[in-house]
Amino acid sequence: MSQHKTDILIIGLGLAGITAAITAAKSGKKITILTKTKNKSSGSTPWAQGGVVYKGLKDSSLQLKKDILKAGAGHCWEDAVEHLCKYGPGLVEEILINTLKIPFNSNELGLERVAEGAHSTPRVLYHADKTGKSIHDIALKYLENIKNVEILTNHMAIDLLTFSHHSTETTDIYKKPACFGAMVLNNETGAVVSMLASKTILATGGIGQLFLHTTNPKEATGDGIAMAWRAGARCFNLHYIQFHPTALYHPSGRFLISEAMRGEGAKLINNQGEEFMNQYHKDGALAPRDVVSRSIHKEMLKEETDCVFLDIADKDSAWTKQRFPTIYDYCLSKGIDITKESIPVVPAAHYSCGGVGVNLVGKTSLKRLYAIGEIACTGVHGANRLASTSLLECLVWGYFAGKDSVEEKDDADYFPPMHDWSLGTQEVDKARIAQEWLTIKNTMWNLAGLIRSQDKLRSATNILRLLQSDVEQFYQRSELDNNILSLRNGAQAALAIISSALEDRESLGTHYVEGE
Ligand SMILES: Cc1cc2nc3c(=O)[nH]c(=O)nc-3n(C[C@H](O)[C@H](O)[C@H](O)COP(=O)(O)OP(=O)(O)OC[C@H]3O[C@@H](n4cnc5c(N)ncnc54)[C@H](O)[C@@H]3O)c2cc1C
Numbered sequence: 001m002s003q004h005k006t007d008i009l010i011i012g013l014g015l016a017g018i019t020a021a022i023t024a025a026k027s028g029k030k031i032t033i034l035t036k037t038k039n040k041s042s043g044s045t046p047w048a049q050g051g052v053v054y055k056g057l058k059d060s061s062l063q064l065k066k067d068i069l070k071a072g073a074g075h076c077w078e079d080a081v082e083h084l085c086k087y088g089p090g091l092v093e094e095i096l097i098n099t100l101k102i103p104f105n106s107n108e109l110g111l112e113r114v115a116e117g118a119h120s121t122p123r124v125l126y127h128a129d130k131t132g133k134s135i136h137d138i139a140l141k142y143l144e145n146i147k148n149v150e151i152l153t154n155h156m157a158i159d160l161l162t163f164s165h166h167s168t169e170t171t172d173i174y175k176k177p178a179c180f181g182a183m184v185l186n187n188e189t190g191a192v193v194s195m196l197a198s199k200t201i202l203a204t205g206g207i208g209q210l211f212l213h214t215t216n217p218k219e220a221t222g223d224g225i226a227m228a229w230r231a232g233a234r235c236f237n238l239h240y241i242q243f244h245p246t247a248l249y250h251p252s253g254r255f256l257i258s259e260a261m262r263g264e265g266a267k268l269i270n271n272q273g274e275e276f277m278n279q280y281h282k283d284g285a286l287a288p289r290d291v292v293s294r295s296i297h298k299e300m301l302k303e304e305t306d307c308v309f310l311d312i313a314d315k316d317s318a319w320t321k322q323r324f325p326t327i328y329d330y331c332l333s334k335g336i337d338i339t340k341e342s343i344p345v346v347p348a349a350h351y352s353c354g355g356v357g358v359n360l361v362g363k364t365s366l367k368r369l370y371a372i373g374e375i376a377c378t379g380v381h382g383a384n385r386l387a388s389t390s391l392l393e394c395l396v397w398g399y400f401a402g403k404d405s406v407e408e409k410d411d412a413d414y415f416p417p418m419h420d421w422s423l424g425t426q427e428v429d430k431a432r433i434a435q436e437w438l439t440i441k442n443t444m445w446n447l448a449g450l451i452r453s454q455d456k457l458r459s460a461t462n463i464l465r466l467l468q469s470d471v472e473q474f475y476q477r478s479e480l481d482n483n484i485l486s487l488r489n490g491a492q493a494a495l496a497i498i499s500s501a502l503e504d505r506e507s508l509g510t511h512y513v514e515g516e
Helices: 015-025 061-071 078-099 131-144 223-231 289-303 317-323 325-333 390-407 430-447 454-477 482-502
Strands: 002-011 031-034 149-152 155-162 179-186 191-202 241-248 267-269 308-311 343-352 355-357 369-371
Touching: 002 015, 002 179, 002 390, 015 031, 015 078, 015 131, 015 390, 031 155, 061 078, 078 390, 131 149, 131 390, 155 191, 155 223, 155 482, 191 223, 191 390, 223 355, 223 369, 223 482, 241 289, 289 308, 289 343, 317 325, 369 390, 430 454, 430 482, 454 482
Parallel strands: 002 031, 002 191, 031 149, 191 369
Antiparallel strands: 155 179, 179 191, 241 343, 267 308, 308 343
16 A cells, blocks of 8 residues: 655645644645545535624623523533634634635625624624635635645545554554554545554544435535544534524435524425414524424424425515525525525534544644544534534634644654555445435434434434444445445444433433433
8 A cells, every 4th residue: 555644634625624734834844635525615614604703893702702601501611612712803813814815794894793693792704695615715725825735635534544553563652542644545546545644633524414404515424523433532522413494405405594584584384384483482483593493393293294494485576685695596596486485494414513522722632633623522612503603613723733733743753564454346336325324314313313312312323333334344345435435434423423412311402302
């Protein structure tokens, strides 16, 4: 197997990975950054419609901290929240405003700020309804011009290299688990390369694709969780998964329909045309996000339907097109004119609050391994996430991990001899992969999704343990490609989430348990 040596290996080309790369590159060291997709525009970052937290005109770190702690249902790590509030606004200024010059919306008084749900003051910067895409496009261009950064597309990390799993030495120099790079599939050539790195940074994004319905892109298959789990890095709060109440229900996939639409008076109706939210909560369609998501789920089960409907057709059509241009265009491209007809919607897995446990600079429990962005559990989000804090978290932890990775020495230039690695030769059976994904997605949705119980979670464990064991054998025999590797990771990450959910019998934040 060929080897590729770099100083800092970053796995993931979203905002977290890019921020770490830009920061670490200032040291002059060699930075290698991977994405498993052919396209550089990948991950959830380009899909972020809303915005990024900055600071309001009458705001303070303390006020932001209070809002985050409240949203997190008392389950946040206070030091991490303070770190975000202390450094976040300054890094937005330094990186997004001054360096990248993101064209945030502004007026004659300066940058415009909006107040999103549960924020006590307007403090969120945005660029139309495409904030994430603007940030990602511009940040990528900036990164492409840095000489010591190598961007490898269509390169998928398979597993982290650790002394305990891959070295032929019987005692490692650290006397505790450490990571020295990753095994990577070059999907263009089919070759597997061991990428040796002094420091490795996981920035692989979310887990939404483990569920039947999700707002996340195709690549969000929980790869980072699975790799970290197999390598023995500690994970936390994996069961705190935020569901968005309304995603477009369409055969081509889901698309987020902003909560602002309900704020503007759109009605939630069932297949009989009846408004149903008042039966579930006194605030009707404006009840908290979790309540609306669960109520829609219950209504779908009661009516035995695949979706409910969001209706804004009684508003003036010119106003709707101007207020929701992206949603209007997207729905129209799928044959739905939202000014004339109601939109089929379902709740959808949206954001993972937990992940690989890290400290304030993104270090994990494995030496020489960092985790940043949605894959990490920094402790900021606790049991639930305050809107628009995730891009900010990518920026803060991306910056500090990038800086620490080039500064901290930690015997990071030592690479042990490795075991041989043999590859399977069987062709990947696509029908089999499709079948296993359906099982994972349905199991997670019905038994480990919006409404959980010990009984359902135990049943999900039984189903997925069997599946994982089959998939692992299938993986050992197969010629490798992104599909089989993503499936292997999906099965592992799903089991990790369920085991975390089983251990927590208390309903809190996004984790809702019934019975016992
Ligand atoms: C529809 C939507 C709307 C959102 N709106 C907002 C918002 O308004 N404000 C906000 O703050 N947050 C929002 N979020 C959340 C936010 O966008 C994400 O949490 C954030 O962008 C995650 O960034 P990241 O860098 O951690 O990962 P991502 O941007 O998801 O990038 C992950 C990268 O890892 C790569 N990758 C994955 N596995 C592998 C592997 N095995 N090998 C190699 N590469 C791999 C992917 O290809 C990708 O490049 C939204 C999310 C969605 C889905």
